[in-house]
Amino acid sequence: LAGRGYDVQVGADLLEQAGTLARDFIRKDCVAAVADRNSHRHHGARLQAALAEIGVSVEWFITDPGEGAKSWDVLAKLADWLLERGVERGDHIFALGGGVIGDLTGFAAAVLKRGCGFVQVPTTLLAQVDSSVGGKTAINTSAGKNLVGAFHQPALVIADTATLGTLPPREMGAGYAEVIKYGILGDAAFFDWCEANGAKVTGRDPAALEYAVTKSVEAKARIVAEDERETSGTRALLNLGHTFGHALEAETGFSDRLLHGEGVALGMVLAARYSARRGYLSAADAGRVARAIAAAGLPSEIASLQLRCTGADLAAHMAHDKKMDAGTLPFILLRDIGEAFLDRSVEMSDVADFLTQEL
Numbered sequence: 001l002a003g004r005g006y007d008v009q010v011g012a013d014l015l016e017q018a019g020t021l022a023r024d025f026i027r028k029d030c031v032a033a034v035a036d037r038n039s040h041r042h043h044g045a046r047l048q049a050a051l052a053e054i055g056v057s058v059e060w061f062i063t064d065p066g067e068g069a070k071s072w073d074v075l076a077k078l079a080d081w082l083l084e085r086g087v088e089r090g091d092h093i094f095a096l097g098g099g100v101i102g103d104l105t106g107f108a109a110a111v112l113k114r115g116c117g118f119v120q121v122p123t124t125l126l127a128q129v130d131s132s133v134g135g136k137t138a139i140n141t142s143a144g145k146n147l148v149g150a151f152h153q154p155a156l157v158i159a160d161t162a163t164l165g166t167l168p169p170r171e172m173g174a175g176y177a178e179v180i181k182y183g184i185l186g187d188a189a190f191f192d193w194c195e196a197n198g199a200k201v202t203g204r205d206p207a208a209l210e211y212a213v214t215k216s217v218e219a220k221a222r223i224v225a226e227d228e229r230e231t232s233g234t235r236a237l238l239n240l241g242h243t244f245g246h247a248l249e250a251e252t253g254f255s256d257r258l259l260h261g262e263g264v265a266l267g268m269v270l271a272a273r274y275s276a277r278r279g280y281l282s283a284a285d286a287g288r289v290a291r292a293i294a295a296a297g298l299p300s301e302i303a304s305l306q307l308r309c310t311g312a313d314l315a316a317h318m319a320h321d322k323k324m325d326a327g328t329l330p331f332i333l334l335r336d337i338g339e340a341f342l343d344r345s346v347e348m349s350d351v352a353d354f355l356t357q358e359l
């Protein structure tokens with residue numbers, strides 16, 4: 001799979017071939033690798049054994065699991081640790097983990113010695129279909145998520161679908177939301193496939209998983225290649241469901257009550273229903289989106305969250321979204337299943353009314 005000047009390899013048990021796959025990017029007999037405790041415990045030894053086959057040893061930087069690793073504090077520790085190990089610009093750091101480890105490692109690589117290389121080894125479904133491809137890296141600050149970061153492309157992505165065998169079911173579902181997103185926003189035939197095969201994907205059927213990850217990576221790579229730095233608006237389509245989802249995540253305090261992918265899932269249902277309210281999409285198609293999301297065990301009704309807030313409160317969270325541009329918030333809406341577009345004419349008061357009815 002050609003990403004943007006780099007390879008994205010997708011398949012079961014690819015980790016065993018990591019040495020051969022990454023050989024061109026390793027210049028020394030020891031590499032630095034970053035993981036969190038979970039990705040390290042389940043898959044660290046596999047990566048280490050594969051690199052040992054080409055005579056390379058691994059030194060690990062291991063973080064606590066969770067969003068907290070995307071912080072100034074952990075970034076500082078990681079950068080100091082890498083510098084102590086003499087990492088140079090031509091070296092490649094390995095990121096073994098979910099989106100948190102990929103974003104943290106990618107950002108460290110972007111700034112270390114003004115930019116060194118890195119290899120993504122994503123171990124969550126979300127990271128394989130979304131965060132490991134596209135070159136966005138970031139950490140969080142007290143002002144919000146992903147506010148400090150850089151565009152920095154990995155040299156190689158090794159997406160071993162077998163690593164998902166140890167992922168908790170709820171994390172599988174959350175990643176699947178980003179899979180079905182590619183169908184809803186740009187590929188009606190892939191949406192049909194998801195309707196028929198979604199349960200196989202979340203149930204980790206190897207063939208279905210490999211197909212879903214490959215299709216998703218292709219879709220993301222295509223969109224990113226058209227608009228790498230988010231200037232033309234094409235890349236914004238990837239945010240389908242994210243503006244509504246962000247409001248729900250903010251209202252639930254970015255907690256375990258609602259994982260990011262779960263917020264996106266419900267956000268896509270709301271985007272579809274709102275598109276129907278504006279007369280762009282048929283009510284039948286909005287219903288189809290909601291059923292496909294619900295069938296994957298993902299939330300499809302706001303009421304299920306039992307929020308104690310108003311539609312205006314949710315709309316206010318949206319106004320704090322960083323996609324806000326000169327006072328208006330562009331919304332990704334649907335003209336059809338498989339045909340998303342950017343609508344800059346949405347009035348926040350109308351969104352607030354809509355959400356009040358949904359609550």
Ligand code: NAD
Pocket residue numbers: 036037038039042043065066067070097098099100101103123124125126127130131132133134135136137138145146163164165166167168171260
């Ligand atoms: P995550 O990295 O926190 O992983 C989720 C959980 O799964 C963690 O507890 C982790 O320890 C565990 N885990 C990881 N791999 C495992 C495995 N194989 N087996 C068992 N447990 C495993 O979360 P995520 O959902 O992968 O990523 C979310 C992050 O990605 C967010 O910070 C988000 O901002 C970022 N993101 C970035 C982009 C981008 O373009 N850079 C896109 C989407 C999301």
Ligand code: ZN
Pocket residue numbers: 130178242260264
């Ligand atoms: Zn997302």
